[in-house]
Amino acid sequence: MKFGTSGLRGLATELAGKPATIYATAFARHLLDTGKAEPGDTVLIGRDFRDSSPVIAAACAAALSRAGLQPVDCGTLPTPALALYGLKTGAASLMITGSHIPADRNGIKFYLPSGEIDKHDEAAITALAAEVEAEDFTAPADVEMEHAGERAVAVFFDRNRALLSPGTLSGMTIGVYQHSTVARDLLADVLEQYGATVKRLGRSEDFIPVDTEAVSADTVDKLKRWAREEKLDAIVSADGDGDRPLVADETGTPLRGDLLGLIAAGFLGAKVVVTPVTSNSGIEGAGRHEVVRTRVGSPYVIAGMLDALADGKEGVMGFEANGGLLTASPFLLNGRTLNPLPTRDCFVPILACLERAATSGQALSVVAASYSLPVAAADRLENFPQAHSAALMQHLRASRENLANFLSEIGEVESTSDIDGLRVSLKDGRTIHFRPSGNAPEMRCYVEAESEKAAAALLDKGLQTIRDFAAASP
Template sequence: MSPSSLKFGTSGLRGLVVDLEGEPTRLWVGRFLRHLEARGQTGDRTLLVGRDLRSSSPRISTDVIEAARRLGWQAIDGGALPTPALALESLRRAVPAVMVTGSHIPDDRNGLKFYRPDGEIEKADEAAILEITDPFGDAERQAGPAPVADDTLTERYVARYTAFFKPAALNGARIGVYQHSTVARDVLVDVLKRLGASVEPLGRSDAFLPVDTEAHRPEDVAALRAWGSSGRFDAIVSADGDADRPLVADETGSILRGDILGLLTAQYLGLTTVVTPVTSSSAMEKAPFLRSVRRTRVGSPFVIAGMTDALADGEEVIGFEANGGVLLGSPVERDGRHIEALQTRDALLPILSLLAYGRERSLPVSRLVADLKPGAAASDRLAEVDMVAARRFIAQLETDAAYRDRVLAFEGGVEALDTADGVRMTTGNGSTVHYRPSGNAPELRCYVEAASPEHAVALLAAGLDAARRELQALAR
């Protein structure tokens, strides 16, 4: 069974809630567990289960637990917690995990993220899971025991960071926490206070808000600007729904690009190899403290594969995406303190690294960014697009030079082309425009680089307008 809205993308399985809850979730989780059984990766036949704060997640978590019980597994219910906290516990116990989350997508959608005992599933796992048609039908099994609740998982995740950063690392820092509906809203306040910061919670919401750390909602941009203009904060921090992607604004309320936040994290930690998708800006190659930059397709499975290759070559590695999610590929020793690798996206490490770096250098966040000379880049998305038309658009850009020149005529046509993931075009004016269909939502992403911030803003608007017109024409 494969309802049309449910599919694997760059961040697990996602789709409409009406297509996911109930038996569909039980079948997908059953497939995942049967796949692990075939691989001999069952651990002690225990499954960790976590969820975000969207309205459907408790119901879908119950379906996940029921699937485990039907196959004779013990389910441990970790409740609402950050995805990286669940992943950390999965690795610690060497057992698989399922996180119920739709990340930043709207509340009428949700998803499942699958973890093997040794980390995130890979693309080969996805293919094998899809091949399993009837996970419950081939044999009778004794039902697994009743689920056990464990509310200690988040505290072990917090301890990972309070043990690595100095107890007074953030003394004197004034930090706003945009809480909205991220599952890390209380975790962020707790950790920042433990490290010495003065913290003010902001914008807590009882309803789920689809806060995206890459294509920012206008209302989020406006709120961060207003809080920043008050002069009360050295930075304002937040995360997406499941807290594997950070959102950081500087002392003025200006939002940091996710790839620049990742680059500053690499600098603070002293890691010299970056693995990042093609959507991250060319600031990576310009950073003097890096020895190597390895580019991948978009999605944590591809970043993890790139990190695995870099580690095999003996490099000290960090991975991150343009949306800000940081994956720690190598263990780090700093100031006599140690942190283990965690090869899944995490919001907390980059937030704390940036803030600690600023306190250490006695510099505002905006100055840390300016010192990188990162250039100008911007990104946004067209939401609820016709994905058939979007794929036609990408295919025509890939194959038809005259079409490319017509679409980007406002920027001098196209001089160079990269089709590693979507279509990245270097224009006659030396700028870049990159279109990429989302892997798990009906969205077309647009990323641009230009000579100045003003040019980048104008180029992004023009790029989105051009794509909108073409999609409308192709959908007729």
């Protein structure tokens, strides 16, 4: 088990055993040691629809109870809904989810009463987990829990039904790709509350991993077919735990997550935007906001937002390339204050995009094109051993000659950025970025080019070059 860009992740069969107990116990001790909780305080537990999530949640609940805290079952709900309810009630929380990764894997996201844990908390919990693992203890028994899922969802629904003016989406027909995301029913309810005609699509009782940052060809085919057959103005969805948005235009073509974040920045009237280095390079010139770049992962975006607040900045928000939006400042919308929610949320960017299309009278494809961002694309190699990723990055960073040879059939190196992974600007104006996943056996590649065709070709070539390197490695 290890922490990555957002939470702890590993194989579900492993996490469902002793590790879930160990890390939940370590989290409880961290809360008590730091004064973030007192004995007997409640800790909220939510989960996604993976088959392994109930078992892992039960193990965490029992461990929290044995550590002297009171677990509260919030059931299946979006991660931002759980986090918001924790902020409202002053309770720490755990979300059992693997987000977008395959169903045979799972994870745990940890929240203090003040919000998402940071890298210092991760280090402390990891150290405590090592201590717990060395102890001799039996697996805790199941515990009876209070249920608070309906209350948590109601608080989140109230937040989202105040973002737009009544009837804003009247006249729009919007598809909701429900698959197995915990946001599937809430998304439909919120859109209908604003007057949209909602078509519920693709609901599944089996878990389907949907990566909103690298939408699969199969998913795109579904979106395009639904858009055509149902005559839709847009299709929206989210990843497994509902913190990353997916928005497709009237043709079924997905919009990039960083574009969704940029549209949301305009919708909120943000003055400072914090976003990872993987987000589109055109963001700096696409608005009047200041842009701060970070490493990939919500903890880094949150740290950047907190730094901006410490510097006296106002209107501070952040987003990741996957579209998950975070707010650090209060924003005034329709005469009501939208309080900060410093964890990824899929609802604000989805509603911001639909509102822009509705109020402008333009198709979403026209709205997207109006930003004139460089064409970007991203994909990943799944089941790519982390040892291969580490070897590749070590090789590329070892010398300028290694990098030049690796990219010899792609282009000449102009400059590089090593904030997270290796981002390479080529002399012809294209960009290619290699980055190992922080907590899964995946290797990601991000590209920017002058056209969709050129971006697709660069992405294909980049992924194949990674494969070739791995095949030639000992």
